[in-house]
Amino acid sequence: MADVHAGLSQELHALEIARADFPMWTDWGVEDESVAVHSLGLSYLTTVGQRAGYACCCEYPVAGHKVRADSVWWDKATRQPVALFEFERHKGGTELEEKVKNLLRAYHSLDGSPALLCLVFWTKNFYPLGDNGVRGLWQILERGFVADDRSRVGAAPTSLLRVYECLHQGAGAGRHTLKQVTERKR
Numbered sequence: 001m002a003d004v005h006a007g008l009s010q011e012l013h014a015l016e017i018a019r020a021d022f023p024m025w026t027d028w029g030v031e032d033e034s035v036a037v038h039s040l041g042l043s044y045l046t047t048v049g050q051r052a053g054y055a056c057c058c059e060y061p062v063a064g065h066k067v068r069a070d071s072v073w074w075d076k077a078t079r080q081p082v083a084l085f086e087f088e089r090h091k092g093g094t095e096l097e098e099k100v101k102n103l104l105r106a107y108h109s110l111d112g113s114p115a116l117l118c119l120v121f122w123t124k125n126f127y128p129l130g131d132n133g134v135r136g137l138w139q140i141l142e143r144g145f146v147a148d149d150r151s152r153v154g155a156a157p158t159s160l161l162r163v164y165e166c167l168h169q170g171a172g173a174g175r176h177t178l179k180q181v182t183e184r185k186r
Contacts (some may be wrong), residue, residue: 004073004083004116005162007052012164012181017048025178029171032089037122041087041166042070045120049073054082063109067102083116090123090133100140100161105147107156115160117141120181122166134163134184158186 011017019026025040042058049056054073061068062084071085084106086099096119103117119137123129144155163184168176 004052008048008083008116008118008162009183011048012183015178015181017051018044018178021047022178027177029173029175029177031174032122032176037166038087038089041120041122045071045085045087049083062106063102067106067109069102069106080113081110082114083118084110084114085118085120087120090121090129096121096134096137097140100137101145101147101153103161104141104144104156105153107160108154112156116162117156117160118162118164120164120166122168128167128182129165129184131184131186134165135186137161137163138186 015026022040022044024030025037025044030036030040046056046058049071052073053076055076056071056073058071059068060072062072062081069084070087072081073083074080075082084103086103088095088099090096099119103119107114107117121129138158138161141156141158141161144153147153164181165184166181167179169179171177
């Protein structure tokens with residue numbers, strides 16, 4: 001995949017790999033219990049990267065092992081990380097902001113080599129959050145932040161951040177299927 005953004009966006013729009021390899025999520029239905037959706041999301045993002053020709057791993061430690069990215073994609077020729085992913089359930093708190101901070105920490109620890117910092121999320125009870133619910137995430141990249149240990153994490157280009165929301169529909173008996181993935185804009 002020459003353009004990591006375009007290839008990812010194409011798959012998230014079409015969900016071809018999701019339908020082919022993860023029917024439990026797209027057709028059979030899954031309960032939003034424990035880590036079921038999280039496991040599917042990590043597996044899916046890693047598979048998408050592998051199919052695109054990248055070396056990929058889920059739950060890989062970066063940022064001096066202070067951050068474990070949910071999925072990391074490396075260019076096989078350069079051996080450089082090209083994409084970092086976080087996949088998270090939005091519960092109404094600050095969890096999405098924390099995941100973007102993780103992405104920014106990891107980006108700086110990797111000397112700014114990743115071309116993509118991507119947050120993919122779903123909402124509790126599968127109610128869409130929409131664009132308004134994520135507008136502030138890009139400000140974290142614009143401004144950087146002060147970490148809990150009082151260290152300063154610098155800014156990064158906002159163009160690196162992509163945010164996608166998984167939208168689900170009911171599949172009966174408390175189960176849901178992945179209906180579409182929508183890119184959320186600033």
